[in-house]
Amino acid sequence: MDSKSGEFAENRDSMLGKLTEIEAEHAKAVAGGGEKYVQRHRDRGKLLARERVELLLDQDSPFLELSPLAAYGSDFTVGGSLVTGIGVVEGVECMIIASDPTVKGGAMNPSGLKKGFRAADIAHQNRLPTINLVESGGADLPTQKDIFIPGGRTFRGLTRSSAARVPTIALVFGNSTAGGAYLPGMSDYVVMVAERAKVFLAGPPLVKMATGEESDDESLGGAEMHARVSGLADYLATDERDAIRLGRDIVKRLNWHKHGPVPAAGYDEPRYDAEDLLGIVPPDLKVPFDPREVIARVVDGSDFDEFKPLYGNSLVTGWASVHGYPVGVIANARGVLFSEEAQKATQFIQLANQSDTPLLFLHNTTGYMVGKSYEQNGIIKHGAMMINAVSNSTVPHISLLIGASYGAGHYGMCGRAYDPRFLFAWPTAKSAVMGAAQLAGVLSIVARQSAESRGQDYSEENDAAMRAMVEGKIEAESLPMFLSGMLYDDGIIDPRDTRTVLGMSLSAVHTGPVKGAEGFGVFRM
Incomplete structure (x- = not known):
């Protein structure tokens, strides 16, 4: 690749333009409910959701934010009134879910609910302890029909995590009312902030209407009451910073251990500059590009052992490592998947499972080849073999949409429906039936x-x-922002951050065991 060519410059300018658009939408998520409600929250002496997250994390450690563009293109605030992501607390990688009380008091809307479900799925699949930073008025009542029935999954997930011996922690900074009261109620550890936390199934007005009983917030559901009388609070914090300190202390005493293999102790950085990743993908996805140029700027030492390089060369497969973690890479080279590519991928997926090696899928495909001769030569059954292998593979999968991801090629390359542990997109990505x-x-x-x-x-x-x-x-x-808004990916990333994002994702998946499949069912030969 020639980084001084006009083509490279054009690709780079296009990518930077797309990144600028995405950054503007990210800014909306960071702004929460807007200046008025942010200031009102501060005037009450409270920290913002992202400030709470930052104080909770180990100093100078990264935070892999997930689904930041949830609700994009909908009637709800970008971000879905929730901040989710993976961060390190006392040396332990945790899933962190923080209500944003500047957006309708942190009330849960349909987009935020889906975002919370996705975070819970990631925590479950990767065996990550979960820390909920709670301040929410419960369900967004005008949209309750979309929230009430599916919302019960949140509480079921908490109890199942506990049963699987994966801890759940709730730090309650303000209101946690109605169904939301069950979030601390079903967590393993609960911290409440004195004179701030209010946890009850029904507030004083509803209690008055339902029973005729007169009560006040504090006696009905205040932190002091729950710490001294009901026993719902395990720890009573004097203020928000004290709650965060207590939360960190809880994690410190979990005696937590990863179940997956550790990364290699020493590895080299890529030999090629990550800045080059801005200029590889052309604005017109009909123009092919070589995914090896991406691989060379992402994997350790730019060291890639290609598998079957002379066969099915519209698909690149091979072995590498990222931040010391071994990976098998499956990358589309020229868009179309033929029978040879499908069979090559099937064999490679089986080999990765045989060696307990996670798989990284780099998408740029228009799908499986169509036409009379291809149908007669068995493209359906060969594509089915590849999809079978992806479906029944049990090593962790991570998908990255770089270019096109169309048709059944999206399935064969482990799209969202095939449960990759993580799925990220570059700003150049596109996904549709065709x-x-x-x-x-x-x-x-x-x-x-x-x-x-x-x-x-x-x-x-x-x-x-x-x-x-x-x-x-x-x-x-x-377009990726539309798909990200619908939670069809876990975030759109700057190409230059690809290695870091993949490294954090691989570290997270190794919190649980990494073991390949022992069977793949019937392959139609």
Whole structure:
């Protein structure tokens, strides 16, 4: 790759432009409920959600924020009134979930609920202790129909984590009311802030309406009462910083150990500059690029042992390590997956499971090849073999969408439905049933044939308008911010951060055991 070429400069400028757009949306998530509500929160002497997270983490340690663009493109505030991510507390990697009380008092909306579910899934799959930083008014009542019934999964997950001997900790800074009261109620450890935390199934007005009983916040659900009378609070903190200190002390005494193998003690940084990652992917995803250029800037020492390099060369497979953790890499080279590529991937996935090696999928595929000769040569059964292997592989999978991820190729490359432990996207990524122009063209052909079968004239003017409308819609729905808003990825990352993000993800997955599958079911040969 020539980093001084005009093509590289054009690619880099395009990538930087996309990053600027994404940073503007990230800023909305950081802003929470806006200046007015942030100031009101500060005037009450309270820390913001992200300040609480920062104080909880070990000094100068990174925080891998997850789903920061949740709710993008919806009626809800970007971020979904929740901050989630993985950070190190007293040397232990933990899932941290923090309510943002500047957004409607931290009330849970449908996007925030989905974001919380995703964080809980990641914690469960990777055996991560969970710390909830709680200050929430419960459900966003106008959207209760989308929250109430599925919301019970939150509390079921807490109890199942405890049963699996993975600790759950709740630090309660303010209101935790109605169904939200069960969040501390079902946590292993509970810290409440004196004169601030309020935990009750029903507040004084509702109690008055339901029973006629007169009560006040403190006697009904205050931190002091729960610490001295009900026993719901295990620790009574004098203020927010004291609650965070107590939370860190709890983690320190967990006697926590990882179950996965440790990384290699010594490894080299890549030989090529991560800045180059900005200029590899062209703005037009129809233009191919070599994923080896990405691999060389991500893996330890740029050392990559390619597997079957002369066979099925539209797919790159091989062995490497990232921050000392071994990985098997599966990367699309020229977009289309043929029978050879599918069979090559199937064998490689089996080998990774045989050696208990996590898999890293780098997406840039338009899907499996179509056409009469390919169908006759078995593209369906070969694609099915690859999808079977991905589905039944039990080593951890991490997916990174770099370019296109269309059709069944998205499935074969371990898309969201195939439960990768983590799935991140570059700003250049796109994902859909097929490309926008192809999809619009298919609809045009079907409409034209339908008109002909009825003996009707077909309007070329209407056809052009329909194609333009469909292309615009599908293009918008294929973009990473739209998909991130729907929680179809765990975040859009700056390409230059890829190695760090993958390293943190691999470290997280090694908190649990790493073991390959012992069987893959029936492969249709």
